[in-house]
Amino acid sequence: MADDREKSEAAKREEATLVFWERERIFEKSLAKKSPKGTFVFYDGPPFATGLPHYGHIVASVIKDAVPRYWTMRGYHVPRVWGWDCHGLPIENIVEKELGFKHKKDIKKYGVAKFNERCREQVLIYVDYWKKFIPRIGRWVDMENAYLTMDKSFMESVWWVFKQIYDKGLVYEDYRSMHICPRCETTLSQQEVAExxxxxxxxxxxxxxxxxxxxxxxxxxxxxxxxxxxxxxxxxxxxxxxxxxxxxxxxxxxxxxxxxxxxxxxxxxxxxxxxxxxxxxxxxxxxxxxxxxxxxxxxxxxxxxxxxxxxxxxxxxxxxxxxxxxxxxxxxxxxxxxxxxxxxxxxxxxxxxxxxxxxxxxxxxxxxxxxxxxxxxxxxxxxxxxxxxxxxxxxxxxxxxxxxxxxxxxxxxxxxxxxNYATSSWFVAVTKIKGDMLKNAKAIHWSPAHIKEGRWGKWLEGARDWSISRQRFWASVIPLWRCDSCKKIRVFGSVAELEAASGKKVNDLHKHIVDEIAVPCDCGAQMHRVPDVLDTWFDSGSMPYGEEHYPFEHKERFEKTFPAQFIAEGIDQTRAWFYYLHVFGSALFGKNVFRNVIVNGTVVAEDGKKMSKRLQNYPDPIQVVEKYGADALRLYLLSSPVVQAENLSFSESGVDEVAKKNIGRLSNVLAFYKLYEEGTERARTSTNILDRWILARLFELVIETTNGYETYALDRAMRPLSLFIDDYSAWYVRRSRDRFKENGADKKEALATLRYVLYTLSTVIAPAMPFIAEEVFQGIRNANDPESVHLTDWPKAQEKSFFGGRKEKKLIAEMARVRALASEALQARQKAGIKVRQPLATLTIPVTLTDELIQILAEEVNVKKVIVGETLALDIVLTPELIKEGDERELARAVAEARKVEGFSPHDTVRTETRAEGKHSATLSTGVMRFDLIRNAA
Ligand SMILES: [Zn+2]
Ligand SMILES: [Zn+2]
Structure with missing residues (x-):
C-alpha cells in the first residue's frame, strides 16, 4: 500500500479509525453485545487466495459487510467467519506454470505427492495481502479463524455429504460423451462449460x-x-x-x-x-x-x-x-x-x-x-x-x-x-431431485427479484445430472473404494470409518495420501479408491457443513442455525455456488440452504469493456481507497446498479463525487458543530421550523433506509442517504447558520437539534459508511453512549409523533417547494448577473406559503419581500439603499473570510483597517477595498 504522502486526509482519518477499532476490539465487542433477537446466520462464499482482490470481490465484500452490520444493530448476533477456497484447477495451473509443466503427464512424472504438497504451500500466497486489504475497506470478518477447504475437518464433512447422497441413491457412474479440457485432461461440469x-x-x-x-x-x-x-x-x-x-x-x-x-x-x-x-x-x-x-x-x-x-x-x-x-x-x-x-x-x-x-x-x-x-x-x-x-x-x-x-x-x-469426448465419470443425479429443488426454491427471496424466475429459475429448470469427477490431483477426493477383483464398492463418510476398515491412521484426506490406503474386501482381494477427485464446486456446495465440521462437531449449533438468513455473491454464482448449495440442501435435508440472497452485477471498466490488467483500463482499488477513502468507494458501489445485478462501468470521478457530496459535507457539518458546541445535550424538542423540518426528514430517512435493508434492496437503503445529506448540509445548516452565531434560546435549540441529527445520522449511515459514521459519532457522543457507533442500536422508526405524521409530511413537501423556488430565483439572479450578496427588493412567487417559510425563502434568495403573484419573478432594480446594503454584506463576508484566514475564533472581536497594501479585499460597488484585520485586545 502507498506511503502517507499519496493518501488523502479522509483516508488517513479512516486509518486512525481502524486503529481505534482494532485497539478497542470493537468488532469482537459487536459480536459479544446483547442479541435479544438471536442469531442471524450468514454464509460466506470462499474466494480463491491465488490472486489479489479485484472489484468483484470488493462489491461482494461491501455487501457482505453492510448487511451484517445492519442486523447487528437490529439486535442480532451475526457471526462472520472468512473462508478460503483452496482446491482445484486455479491453484494447480499456477503450480504447473511455476514448474514449467505443459501436460498432465509432467505432473505424474514429477510425482502427485510432491505436486500436491507444492499446491498446499502455494495456495495461500496472497493471504497476507487480503488480510490487510479486507479490513481496510471496512469489512468486519474473522479472518484469523478462517476455514480452509483443504483442512482435514472440512474435507471430512465433504465425505459425509458424499456418503449421504450416495446412500440416497443420488450418485452413479456412467460412460458418456461430455466436455473435457484436453490440456487439463479432465471432464468439466455443465456450469464450467457454460462459463x-x-x-x-x-x-x-x-x-x-x-x-x-x-x-x-x-x-x-x-x-x-x-x-x-x-x-x-x-x-x-x-x-x-x-x-x-x-x-x-x-x-x-x-x-x-x-x-x-x-x-x-x-x-x-x-x-x-x-x-x-x-x-x-x-x-x-x-x-x-x-x-x-x-x-x-x-x-x-x-x-x-x-x-x-x-x-x-x-x-x-x-x-x-x-x-x-x-x-x-x-x-x-x-x-x-x-x-x-x-x-x-x-x-x-x-x-x-x-x-x-x-x-x-x-x-x-x-x-x-x-x-x-x-x-x-x-x-x-x-x-x-x-x-x-x-x-x-x-x-x-x-x-x-x-x-x-x-x-x-x-x-x-x-x-x-x-x-466433446466420451469417457467415464461419476454423476450426482440432480434430475432425480429437481422437483424438490424447484419447490423449495419458491421460498427464497432474491434481490433483485427478477433473478428468481429469470437467470436462477431457468438454470434450475434446465438442471442436468452433475458430473462430479475430475481426473486431477489437488482436490477433495471421491471417497469410494472398489474391489480390484469383485468390483464391490464401499463409500466412506468419515475418517473413523476408513481407519476402522483399513487399520491405518489417516491424517490427511488428499489424493496422494488416501490412494495409498487399501481396504480388504470380503472376497479376499483388496479395495482401492477410484482415482478421480471431486469437482471443486462439491467443496463449495458443502461449505455450510464443512465450515462447522458438521456432523462431527457443533452438531447442535449447526442444526439450530441452519439455514442461513443471508448470502451474497456475483451473478455468475446463480449457476455455481448458489446452485450447488441448493442441490445439497435439497439432497441432504429437503430444505433451502439460504433464505435471502443479494446478487451483484459485474464491475467493468469506464468504457464498458471488461477490466483488463493488460490494458490497465481501471484504477487500482487500493489507490482509489487511499485517494477517496473506503467509505466513498463503498457508498459509490452500494448505491449503484451493481447491487441490482447489473453491470457497473466503474468511474473514478463517480467515487470522487460521492466523496465530496457525502463524506466531505458530513465532515464539514461535524466541523461546524464543533466550532459552536457548548455541551448542549442532543434533543428533538425544538419548535423552530427548520429544526422541525430536518427532524421530520431524519425520521423519513430512517423509515426509508430501514425498508431498504429489510428487503435486501441496498440501493433503496442508500439512495435516501445522499438526498438527506444534501438537505442537511446544503439547506438546514446553511439556512440555520446565523442562528448559531447569536447566543440565546434559539441557538441552544439549533445546537440540540444539530447534535441529535448528527447522532441519529451516524447510526443510519453506519452499515454503509462505517468510518465517517464512527468519526461523526465520536465527535458528538455522550459519556453514556456506547464507545462506538457500531455498538449502538438501529434508530427506532415507529414513533408516531414523527413518522408518517401528516404535519411532518406536509412540512417536508412545503420545504421541498421552497427549495425549488429558491433555486429557480437564484437562477434568475445569475441570469441577471447580480450576486447573491446583493439584496433585492422583491421576489414574486406563484404559491402561498406560511410566514415562516416565506422568511426562509427571502433569506435564501436575499430579497426584502416575497409576494404572491402569477409567476415567479425577481425584481432586479437596484436602488442606492440596496446597493449600500449589498456593500455592507460583501464587507461582512470578506471580514468573515479574513477571520478564518487569520485563524480567529468566533469569540475573538476584531476591527478592520483600510490600507492600500492590505492583506484582504472586498469587491464593493465603488471598487476593490483592501484592508487588514486586527484582533482587539481582550
Ligand atoms: Zn484446461
Ligand atoms: Zn472383492
Missing part, C-alpha cells in the same frame, strides 16, 4: 461419403451422401451417418459421372428446377445404405466389436435441415447425440483421439497431432482441421468448405478449446 463460450473462427466442411453397391438401392454408380460438420478433426472417428425419417432428400447429378444425395433444403430450389435434379428420396429409404468412409483406419480392423453395424445410414430424431445437408456425420466418441445413437443401435466404438487431445497411432496420417490446440494464431488452432481438409481434397472426398464464426466452449481455467 467458457467464446466466438471463434472455424472451418465447416461438406464431405462425400461414397455409397457402396448403389445399384442395390436403384442409385447410379458414383453416388455420395453429403454430410456437413464443423469439426473436421472428428471425421477419422466416423462410424455412421444419420438421417431424419421425415426429411425429404434428393438425388442430384453433379457432373457427367458424379451424383450426390442431400436434403431438398440443402440442394435448394434452383438446383431442384434444373436438369441436375434426378429424383426425390424419402428419408426412410436411405436407412441401411452402406458407404465407404473417407478414412479407412478402423473399417479395416476385423477385430472391432460391432463392426458389422458400422458405416451405415441410421435414422435419428436429432437430425434437422436447419444447418448442413440433412445428413449427420456420427462420431459417437465425440458428441452427446452421437453417443446416444451409438448405444441404441450398437455401433462400433472408435475413439481416434487421446484424452490429451492428440490423434492415436492408428490414425497414421495424423498421428500425434493435437486436434484443437490452444493458440491465438488461427492457423495453429485450426492446423489439424486444415490437414484433414487437405487429405479430403486429395482423396476426392471434399465437396465444399466454408469459414464460419460460432460460439465454442473453452476451458474456464486454461482457455484451451474443449472437446
Amino acid at each position: 467458457g463460450y467464446k466466438d471463434v473462427k472455424d472451418i465447416s466442411v461438406t464431405v462425400r461419403f461414397k455409397v457402396k453397391d448403389p445399384e442395390k438401392f436403384e442409385l447410379p454408380a458414383n453416388t455420395s451422401l453429403l454430410a456437413w460438420t464443423t469439426t473436421p478433426w472428428t471425421l477419422p472417428g466416423n462410424v455412421a451417418l444419420a438421417i431424419g425419417k421425415d426429411i425429404s432428400y434428393v438425388l442430384i447429378r453433379e457432373n457427367e459421372n458424379d451424383y450426390y444425395i442431400s436434403s431438398e433444403t440443402y440442394a435448394g430450389p434452383v438446383l431442384m428446377a434444373s436438369g441436375a435434379f434426378i429424383k426425390k428420396i424419402k428419408g426412410t429409404d436411405l436407412v441401411g445404405l452402406e458407404y465407404e468412409p473417407p478414412f479407412d483406419y478402423y473399417i479395416k480392423d476385423t477385430t472391432l466389436k460391432n463392426r458389422e453395424n458400422g458405416w451405415k445410414v441410421y435414422a435419428a430424431d436429432f437430425v434437422t435441415v436447419d444447418t448442413g445437408t440433412g445428413i449427420a456425420h456420427e462420431a459417437p466418441a465425440f458428441g452427446a447425440d452421437d453417443w446416444e445413437l451409438s448405444k441404441k443401435v450398437n455401433l462400433p466404438f472408435v475413439q481416434h483421439v487421446n484424452m490429451d487431445g492428440t490423434m492415436k497411432s492408428e490414425v497414421k496420417d495424423f498421428v500425434g497431432r493435437e486436434v484443437k490446440p490452444r493458440s491465438d494464431d488461427d492457423s495453429v488452432r485450426l492446423g489439424t482441421d486444415i490437414a484433414v481438409l487437405k487429405y479430403l481434397q486429395e482423396h476426392g472426398s471434399l465437396f465444399s468448405k466454408e469459414n464460419i464464426t460460432h460460439a465454442y466452449p473453452h476451458c474456464w481455467r486454461c482457455d484451451t478449446p474443449l472437446l
Whole structure:
C-alpha cells in the first residue's frame, strides 16, 4: 500500500479509525453485545487466495459487510467467519506454470505427492495481502479463524455429504460423451462449460461419403451422401451417418459421372428446377445404405466389436435441415447425440483421439497431432482441421468448405478449446431431485427479484445430472473404494470409518495420501479408491457443513442455525455456488440452504469493456481507497446498479463525487458543530421550523433506509442517504447558520437539534459508511453512549409523533417547494448577473406559503419581500439603499473570510483597517477595498 504522502486526509482519518477499532476490539465487542433477537446466520462464499482482490470481490465484500452490520444493530448476533477456497484447477495451473509443466503427464512424472504438497504451500500466497486489504475497506470478518477447504475437518464433512447422497441413491457412474479440457485432461461440469463460450473462427466442411453397391438401392454408380460438420478433426472417428425419417432428400447429378444425395433444403430450389435434379428420396429409404468412409483406419480392423453395424445410414430424431445437408456425420466418441445413437443401435466404438487431445497411432496420417490446440494464431488452432481438409481434397472426398464464426466452449481455467469426448465419470443425479429443488426454491427471496424466475429459475429448470469427477490431483477426493477383483464398492463418510476398515491412521484426506490406503474386501482381494477427485464446486456446495465440521462437531449449533438468513455473491454464482448449495440442501435435508440472497452485477471498466490488467483500463482499488477513502468507494458501489445485478462501468470521478457530496459535507457539518458546541445535550424538542423540518426528514430517512435493508434492496437503503445529506448540509445548516452565531434560546435549540441529527445520522449511515459514521459519532457522543457507533442500536422508526405524521409530511413537501423556488430565483439572479450578496427588493412567487417559510425563502434568495403573484419573478432594480446594503454584506463576508484566514475564533472581536497594501479585499460597488484585520485586545 502507498506511503502517507499519496493518501488523502479522509483516508488517513479512516486509518486512525481502524486503529481505534482494532485497539478497542470493537468488532469482537459487536459480536459479544446483547442479541435479544438471536442469531442471524450468514454464509460466506470462499474466494480463491491465488490472486489479489479485484472489484468483484470488493462489491461482494461491501455487501457482505453492510448487511451484517445492519442486523447487528437490529439486535442480532451475526457471526462472520472468512473462508478460503483452496482446491482445484486455479491453484494447480499456477503450480504447473511455476514448474514449467505443459501436460498432465509432467505432473505424474514429477510425482502427485510432491505436486500436491507444492499446491498446499502455494495456495495461500496472497493471504497476507487480503488480510490487510479486507479490513481496510471496512469489512468486519474473522479472518484469523478462517476455514480452509483443504483442512482435514472440512474435507471430512465433504465425505459425509458424499456418503449421504450416495446412500440416497443420488450418485452413479456412467460412460458418456461430455466436455473435457484436453490440456487439463479432465471432464468439466455443465456450469464450467457454460462459463467458457467464446466466438471463434472455424472451418465447416461438406464431405462425400461414397455409397457402396448403389445399384442395390436403384442409385447410379458414383453416388455420395453429403454430410456437413464443423469439426473436421472428428471425421477419422466416423462410424455412421444419420438421417431424419421425415426429411425429404434428393438425388442430384453433379457432373457427367458424379451424383450426390442431400436434403431438398440443402440442394435448394434452383438446383431442384434444373436438369441436375434426378429424383426425390424419402428419408426412410436411405436407412441401411452402406458407404465407404473417407478414412479407412478402423473399417479395416476385423477385430472391432460391432463392426458389422458400422458405416451405415441410421435414422435419428436429432437430425434437422436447419444447418448442413440433412445428413449427420456420427462420431459417437465425440458428441452427446452421437453417443446416444451409438448405444441404441450398437455401433462400433472408435475413439481416434487421446484424452490429451492428440490423434492415436492408428490414425497414421495424423498421428500425434493435437486436434484443437490452444493458440491465438488461427492457423495453429485450426492446423489439424486444415490437414484433414487437405487429405479430403486429395482423396476426392471434399465437396465444399466454408469459414464460419460460432460460439465454442473453452476451458474456464486454461482457455484451451474443449472437446466433446466420451469417457467415464461419476454423476450426482440432480434430475432425480429437481422437483424438490424447484419447490423449495419458491421460498427464497432474491434481490433483485427478477433473478428468481429469470437467470436462477431457468438454470434450475434446465438442471442436468452433475458430473462430479475430475481426473486431477489437488482436490477433495471421491471417497469410494472398489474391489480390484469383485468390483464391490464401499463409500466412506468419515475418517473413523476408513481407519476402522483399513487399520491405518489417516491424517490427511488428499489424493496422494488416501490412494495409498487399501481396504480388504470380503472376497479376499483388496479395495482401492477410484482415482478421480471431486469437482471443486462439491467443496463449495458443502461449505455450510464443512465450515462447522458438521456432523462431527457443533452438531447442535449447526442444526439450530441452519439455514442461513443471508448470502451474497456475483451473478455468475446463480449457476455455481448458489446452485450447488441448493442441490445439497435439497439432497441432504429437503430444505433451502439460504433464505435471502443479494446478487451483484459485474464491475467493468469506464468504457464498458471488461477490466483488463493488460490494458490497465481501471484504477487500482487500493489507490482509489487511499485517494477517496473506503467509505466513498463503498457508498459509490452500494448505491449503484451493481447491487441490482447489473453491470457497473466503474468511474473514478463517480467515487470522487460521492466523496465530496457525502463524506466531505458530513465532515464539514461535524466541523461546524464543533466550532459552536457548548455541551448542549442532543434533543428533538425544538419548535423552530427548520429544526422541525430536518427532524421530520431524519425520521423519513430512517423509515426509508430501514425498508431498504429489510428487503435486501441496498440501493433503496442508500439512495435516501445522499438526498438527506444534501438537505442537511446544503439547506438546514446553511439556512440555520446565523442562528448559531447569536447566543440565546434559539441557538441552544439549533445546537440540540444539530447534535441529535448528527447522532441519529451516524447510526443510519453506519452499515454503509462505517468510518465517517464512527468519526461523526465520536465527535458528538455522550459519556453514556456506547464507545462506538457500531455498538449502538438501529434508530427506532415507529414513533408516531414523527413518522408518517401528516404535519411532518406536509412540512417536508412545503420545504421541498421552497427549495425549488429558491433555486429557480437564484437562477434568475445569475441570469441577471447580480450576486447573491446583493439584496433585492422583491421576489414574486406563484404559491402561498406560511410566514415562516416565506422568511426562509427571502433569506435564501436575499430579497426584502416575497409576494404572491402569477409567476415567479425577481425584481432586479437596484436602488442606492440596496446597493449600500449589498456593500455592507460583501464587507461582512470578506471580514468573515479574513477571520478564518487569520485563524480567529468566533469569540475573538476584531476591527478592520483600510490600507492600500492590505492583506484582504472586498469587491464593493465603488471598487476593490483592501484592508487588514486586527484582533482587539481582550
Ligand atoms: Zn484446461
Ligand atoms: Zn472383492
